[in-house]
Every structure is written in structure tokens, then in C-alpha cells.
Amino acid sequence: MSLLKALACQGIGLITAILLARNVPQLVFSFWLVVIFQGIIAAAISRLFHQAIWWMPIHLLFLPAALGLSALDLPSWLYLLTLLVLIVVFWGTAKGDVPLFLSSSAVAETMISLVKQENADSFVELGAGVGSVVVPLAKRLFLLNITAIERAPLPWLILRWRCRLLTNVTVQNKSLWDCDLANQKLVFAFLSPLFMDQLGEKIRREMHPGSLFVSSSFSVPDWHPESVIQLSDRRKTKLYCYRI
Ligand SMILES: C[S@@+](CC[C@H](N)C(=O)[O-])C[C@H]1O[C@@H](n2cnc3c(N)ncnc32)[C@H](O)[C@@H]1O
Structure with missing residues (x-):
């Protein structure tokens, strides 16, 4: 559920930022400004959706991080491998299970x-x-x-x-x-x-x-x-x- 909410926040942020860029001509020339707007809107919507506060930095940084990584031209299998490792370590966390932290x-x-x-x-x-x-x-x-x-x-x-x-x-x-x-x-x-x-x-x-x-x-x-x-x-x- 929280993953669906997060996707919805990112999607709404993206659509709103694109619409804004199309209607405010000054923005069209600043790609990164649109990206920053997308993050701010996604983070704000996440609060409206009652997501925990720690989702805010994730929403703010998601698109810049995705764009930055895609510029690195990494092989696509690396993304799949990272996803698989995260799934087997943090199994169920997206559904609300507790993530792994180790006791001292x-x-x-x-x-x-x-x-x-x-x-x-x-x-x-x-x-x-x-x-x-x-x-x-x-x-x-x-x-x-x-x-x-x-x-x-x-x-x-x-x-x-x-x-x-x-x-x-x-x-x-x-x-x-x-x-x-x-x-x-x-x-x-x-x-x-x-x-x-x-x-x-x-x-x-x-x-x-x-x-x-x-x-x-x-x-x-x-x-x-x-x-x-x-x-x-x-x-x-x-x-x-x-x-x-
Ligand atoms: C905060 S970590 C603590 C790990 C360990 N107890 C320690 O003190 O080092 C919580 C652990 O609970 C596991 N966990 C979370 N939800 C669970 C569930 N519903 N059933 C079994 N394990 C679960 C997680 O995979 C994770 O390994």
C-alpha cells in the first residue's frame, strides 16, 4: 500500500511539474527546476496521503537520483541485481514489515x-x-x-x-x-x-x-x-x- 502511495505521489508530482512547465514558459528552459518542482510536489502530496515523514527526502531525491544514475550509463543488469538484493534483504518492508537493523x-x-x-x-x-x-x-x-x-x-x-x-x-x-x-x-x-x-x-x-x-x-x-x-x-x- 505504501509503495502504491509513493508511486502515486511521484506520478502526480511528474504530471503537475510537466503541466506547470508547459504553462509557465520561463520554466521550459530550466530542466532541473522542473525536476526540483516534481520532487517538492511529490513530497507535499505524500504528506496529504499521510505517508511517514521519512518519505519526504525520498520523494525529493527520487527523480534527480534516477536521472543522475541514468547519465552514468550503467549496465541494466546492475539495476536488476540491486533490486533483487534489496528484495531478499528487506522482504516485506514495502508491505509494512520492519526493515533489518542489527542489535549491538x-x-x-x-x-x-x-x-x-x-x-x-x-x-x-x-x-x-x-x-x-x-x-x-x-x-x-x-x-x-x-x-x-x-x-x-x-x-x-x-x-x-x-x-x-x-x-x-x-x-x-x-x-x-x-x-x-x-x-x-x-x-x-x-x-x-x-x-x-x-x-x-x-x-x-x-x-x-x-x-x-x-x-x-x-x-x-x-x-x-x-x-x-x-x-x-x-x-x-x-x-x-x-x-x-
Ligand atoms: C530491526 S530488525 C532486528 C534484527 C535482530 N532482531 C537484531 O536485533 O539484530 C527486525 C527484523 O525482523 C524481521 N521481520 C520483520 N517483520 C517480520 C515478520 N512479520 N515476521 C518475521 N520476521 C520479521 C526483519 O526481516 C528484520 O530482520
């Missing part, structure tokens, strides 16, 4: 301490990426039963490869919305503020009382964390710990 080693270390503190025997990571958390966890805590859920093809493949010798990790290639969280002592997620309401509902429905849900960086709206752990990594990550 400080997050992994803190999760190891939390698992020990909780005396947990099972751990699930929702959207495990390339294993920045589950791999160190599995290497240090042999007895912990770990499930890593990841849907995007390339991160999942890398995760599988990294976990190939780790017998205490099960890697599943499916949507986090399709996995059952009952019987899990500790669930960890690093997703997006957009999904925290929906995720909170799932956690409340499925996790057993007494178990722990830890969300990296994003809190669940209207929930009161039992504790918030502030890390001193580059992102100053906050871990919101919710006792069910």
Missing part, C-alpha cells in the same frame, strides 16, 4: 544476563535478523532452548548458516504473527513502533503469567514495564522489560 553486542550481553537472572529454559526472538542476539546467546548458554523467527530470505539464510552447528537453536522461516508464544519463558523483539500495539495484544493473549517480554528500543503503548535497561551502546538502546 551490548544487547546480546544483556539478554544473556537476563536469561540467567530469569533462569529461563526457553527463548524466542521475533524477527531474529542475522542472529546478532541468538548466536551469542546459543554459544554461551548451551542448555537454553532457542527459537529464532525470521521471514526475510537473505537474513534467514545467513542466520541458518550461522546457527548450523548450534544444536540448541531452531531457526524458522515464517512470520512472527504465525508463531505461538505459549510456553516461552522469555520473548525478545526489536521491531518498530508501528507494530507495538498489535504485538502487545499477541503477547497478552499467548504468553503465560510470570514470563518476560523484552522489547528493544520500542515500548508497548499503555503498558508499564517492570524495568527499563538503558545501555551505553552507540544507539543508547533501551530494553523495555514487561512481566506478563
Whole structure:
């Protein structure tokens, strides 16, 4: 849906800029001015369509970047290859899934301490990426039963490869919305503020009382964390710990 909206913004921007150029004779002589107008109009329309604010620079720069790249005369297979790589890494992002960002080693270390503190025997990571958390966890805590859920093809493949010798990790290639969280002592997620309401509902429905849900960086709206752990990594990550 957001991709369709983005295309519509670009299209409306382009048509409006062309019409403007045809009706304002001074503009016809300045190709780049028309290109800049197109970006400004597309960005403004994206706000009318209630697209997130970060779409604005994308709309502003899209046409200049496309024209600049086409001037470089790159082979066409390079565009196809780039598109394919982006698709397998950021699978589902256009549909609204969360893109890939990696947790720091400080997050992994803190999760190891939390698992020990909780005396947990099972751990699930929702959207495990390339294993920045589950791999160190599995290497240090042999007895912990770990499930890593990841849907995007390339991160999942890398995760599988990294976990190939780790017998205490099960890697599943499916949507986090399709996995059952009952019987899990500790669930960890690093997703997006957009999904925290929906995720909170799932956690409340499925996790057993007494178990722990830890969300990296994003809190669940209207929930009161039992504790918030502030890390001193580059992102100053906050871990919101919710006792069910
Ligand atoms: C912000 S990254 C976090 C990666 C990893 N957990 C870490 O901390 O390094 C979010 C991950 O969730 C995955 N993801 C997003 N939506 C998903 C879904 N519906 N089901 C499974 N994985 C999903 C993305 O592919 C991405 O790898």
C-alpha cells in the first residue's frame, strides 16, 4: 500500500511539474527546476496521503537520483541485481514489515544476563535478523532452548548458516504473527513502533503469567514495564522489560 502511495505521489508530482512547465514558459528552459518542482510536489502530496515523514527526502531525491544514475550509463543488469538484493534483504518492508537493523553486542550481553537472572529454559526472538542476539546467546548458554523467527530470505539464510552447528537453536522461516508464544519463558523483539500495539495484544493473549517480554528500543503503548535497561551502546538502546 505504501509503495502504491509513493508511486502515486511521484506520478502526480511528474504530471503537475510537466503541466506547470508547459504553462509557465520561463520554466521550459530550466530542466532541473522542473525536476526540483516534481520532487517538492511529490513530497507535499505524500504528506496529504499521510505517508511517514521519512518519505519526504525520498520523494525529493527520487527523480534527480534516477536521472543522475541514468547519465552514468550503467549496465541494466546492475539495476536488476540491486533490486533483487534489496528484495531478499528487506522482504516485506514495502508491505509494512520492519526493515533489518542489527542489535549491538551490548544487547546480546544483556539478554544473556537476563536469561540467567530469569533462569529461563526457553527463548524466542521475533524477527531474529542475522542472529546478532541468538548466536551469542546459543554459544554461551548451551542448555537454553532457542527459537529464532525470521521471514526475510537473505537474513534467514545467513542466520541458518550461522546457527548450523548450534544444536540448541531452531531457526524458522515464517512470520512472527504465525508463531505461538505459549510456553516461552522469555520473548525478545526489536521491531518498530508501528507494530507495538498489535504485538502487545499477541503477547497478552499467548504468553503465560510470570514470563518476560523484552522489547528493544520500542515500548508497548499503555503498558508499564517492570524495568527499563538503558545501555551505553552507540544507539543508547533501551530494553523495555514487561512481566506478563
Ligand atoms: C530491526 S530488525 C532486528 C534484527 C535482530 N532482531 C537484531 O536485533 O539484530 C527486525 C527484523 O525482523 C524481521 N521481520 C520483520 N517483520 C517480520 C515478520 N512479520 N515476521 C518475521 N520476521 C520479521 C526483519 O526481516 C528484520 O530482520
